[in-house]
Amino acid sequence: QVQLVESGGGLVQTGGSLRLSCVASGRIFNLYVVGWFRQAPGKEREFVAGISRLGGSKDYADSVKGRFVISRDNAKGAVYLQMNSLKPEDTALYYCAADAALRIGVGPKDYNYWGQGTQVTVSS
16 A cells, blocks of 8 residues: 655746655655656646656656656655646646556556646646
8 A cells, every 4th residue: 555645736827837755654755657647627637757666667648748857766665757838728627646557657547646636827
């Protein structure tokens, strides 16, 4: 079992930046692949970025490539999502998810553990 807590969301203007954090407690963190997902009102939850157990592999949704960077610090039990050049369409509730998988999954069903989410709002 692993518990996840997100933080770092907020209100930012178009073109601004935010850094989301996901801190895990419980099992050994480097046993888990971690992903960031987001869900806007009326839309399905979608994959944003994922990182492998030791951080050697990363994957991004096309919509955020070149703007978002995912990283992790296993010693701190944390995963980060640096979001730059934010757009109004990035507005959503952002979730951190983890799973004891071997590869980065891009679907919500690929992850067993979820945080409560942190709201990101980008004003135009």
